[in-house]
Amino acid sequence: MRPVPKVPPGPRDERGVLSNRILVAARQAFADTGYAGTTMRAVARAADVDPALVYHYFGSKEALLDAATAPPQRWLESVAATWNTPAPHLGEALIRLMLDAWADDEIGPVLRAILQTAAHESATREKLRLIVERSLIGVSQLGVDEAGRQTRSGLISSQIMGLAMMRYVWRIEPIASMSEDALVAAVAPNLQRYISDDLG
Numbered sequence: 011m012r013p014v015p016k017v018p019p020g021p022r023d024e025r026g027v028l029s030n031r032i033l034v035a036a037r038q039a040f041a042d043t044g045y046a047g048t049t050m051r052a053v054a055r056a057a058d059v060d061p062a063l064v065y066h067y068f069g070s071k072e073a074l075l076d077a078a079t080a081p082p083q084r085w086l087e088s089v090a091a092t093w094n095t096p097a098p099h100l101g102e103a104l105i106r107l108m109l110d111a112w113a114d115d116e117i118g119p120v121l122r123a124i125l126q127t128a129a130h131e132s133a134t135r136e137k138l139r140l141i142v143e144r145s146l147i148g149v150s151q152l153g154v155d156e157a158g159r160q161t162r163s164g165l166i167s168s169q170i171m172g173l174a175m176m177r178y179v180w181r182i183e184p185i186a187s188m189s190e191d192a193l194v195a196a197v198a199p200n201l202q203r204y205i206s207d208d209l210g
Contacts, residue, residue, distance in 0.1 A: 041126035101201030
């Protein structure tokens with residue numbers, strides 16, 4: 011069994027910085043090489059820390075993957091709050107929420123890691139499914155019944171996630187370089203159709 015290293019003396023904030031540095035390196039590694047191609051030693055090297063510290067903070071590669079792809083609680087709370095926007099303004103609010111999240115130094119890298127890693131890792135794909143079902147769809151109040159709520163919310167989520175992939179993960183032009191206002195003007199009306207129009 012690998013010995014647990016002593017945490018270097020120093021302020022708690024310093025230890026938090028080391029832990030975060032490991033998570034940043036892990037997100038990039040899992041996104042680039044997948045779970046099988048990522049090693050704790052490689053993550054440690056990218057984070058410029060001793061490999062024993064990676065085990066000390068996270069215990070195993072499975073736990074490191076889980077931590078690296080855990081959505082920040084403040085993002086989940088902002089998603090829930092945004093769904094309470096009055097219906098006539100909801101489409102724009104949801105698009106701006108996405109744009110703000112991806113521009114955030116903490117939230118953006120986590121979302122990128124989740125989307126990139128979910129393509130080839132079943133555990134992260136299941137996490138993404140639960141995030142979508144519980145946080146992107148589950149908190150909405152759209153529709154006159156449960157089937158309608160799920161359909162409308164699911165269509166909205168598909169548009170938002172597809173836009174995020176095009177703009178931030180695949181970086182496909184001209185979507186990648188469009189201004190935020192241009193994106194809102196182009197996409198929000200389509201979301202409004204899912205929010206309030208007859209879907210037939």
